[in-house]
Amino acid sequence: MKAALFIPCYVDQFYPKAAIAAYELLQKLGCYVDFPMKQTCCGQPMANSGYQHLTEGCDANFIANFAGFDYIVCPSGSCVMHVKEHLHSDTNKELAAKLRSSVYELTEFITDILKIESIEGDFPFRVGMHQSCHGQRGLKLSQMSELNAPFFSKPGQLLTKIKGIDLVSLSRKDECCGFGGTFCVTEEAISVKMGQDRIKDHEKHHVDYITGVDMSCLMHLEGILKRQKSPIKTIHIAEILNTFKV
Template sequence: MKIGLFIPCYVDQFYPKVGIATYELLQKLGCEVHFPMGQTCCGQPMANSGYQYLTKGCDANFIANFAEFDYIVCPSGSCVLHVKEHLHDQKQEELAAEMRKKVFELTEFITDILKVDSIDGNFPYRVGMHVSCHGQRGLKLSQMTELNAPFFSKPEQLLHNIKGLDLVALSRKDECCGFGGTFCVTEEAVSVKIGQDRIRDHENHHVDYITGGDMSCLMHLEGILKRQKSPIKTIHIAEILNSMEN
């Protein structure tokens, strides 16, 4: 299958290793992966701030870059959810509607489309899993704890066979990190306080790393960790799944 690799702008600019890990991982799983060089922001920041009408150029550019692929895969649940719910083009609405169905978050694509339930790797550390709100509540990547329903987690399922990885059970496993896109700018104090509370849960469980499927959430937590001079590090789940087994 022919995959279009959709890399969020902040990953491209600040965390290129996440994009590379995603590319390598998909190749290892047998996919033909392409990175369209003309891709830019999906338009989510504007939409989050109430300026959805300003994203028309982003939508047209997204369609131009990704229309040819069988699937579009992205290591960011929030960007995927935005495209799934908001990709439109008056001149190509039928094509836009079809493309909305072909966009997948990385772990969702691996488990639901490739039908891979475990990946061999090596990451000998104690790890806390941060569940992003967009991934959980929008894409249904894992079960919400407030529901009286059987628990599942597509990201956690993929981590279980990683050699040496100790995935801890957090006290509040699906609590928001406080990032919220442009919310962290307009409501800085509230955003930081929520992030500090989220980190405290990981600290109480003595993790070495915090992982997750959204680098935006991890970027927010990483900033707080560095300011607190914490030894805890952040790492995207793609980097763990792409780790080599020894």
């Protein structure tokens, strides 16, 4: 199976290990992975700030880079959600619509397209799983606690057979971390307090790591953890799943 890897700009700049892990993981799972070299930001920061009308250049560049691929895979639920909801083209509406339906978050692609339920890696640590809002409520990667329905988590399910992992059950499985893109800039105090509350749940369960599908949320939590001089670390789920041997 051939897939194009879409790496968000902040992952490319600050967390290349997560990008490399996603690339290697897809290869281990039998995919031929292409990485379009001219890809840039998808335009989400502008859209989050109320400037969706200024993202035409980002949209055009995304379309130019990823046209021709049946699957586009990204290790970031929020960027995937942005593309699914907002990618557009006045000159090629059909192609834009095709790409909107072709983009998948990494764990979504593994479970729904590759039909893999779990991966046998090796990560002997106590881990808390942060369910990011875009992934959970937008992409339906996991069940929302306010619904009277059985709980599920596609990223969580993939971690079940990782050797040595102690995946804890948090008290509030789907609480927002407070990042919210540019929300953490415009409403810094609220954002930080939400992040501190999210961290307290993990601290109560004595985790070694906080993982998730969005490095943006983990970046926000990581900043708070470092300022608190906490021993808890953050790690993208791709880096845990990539510990399995071919």
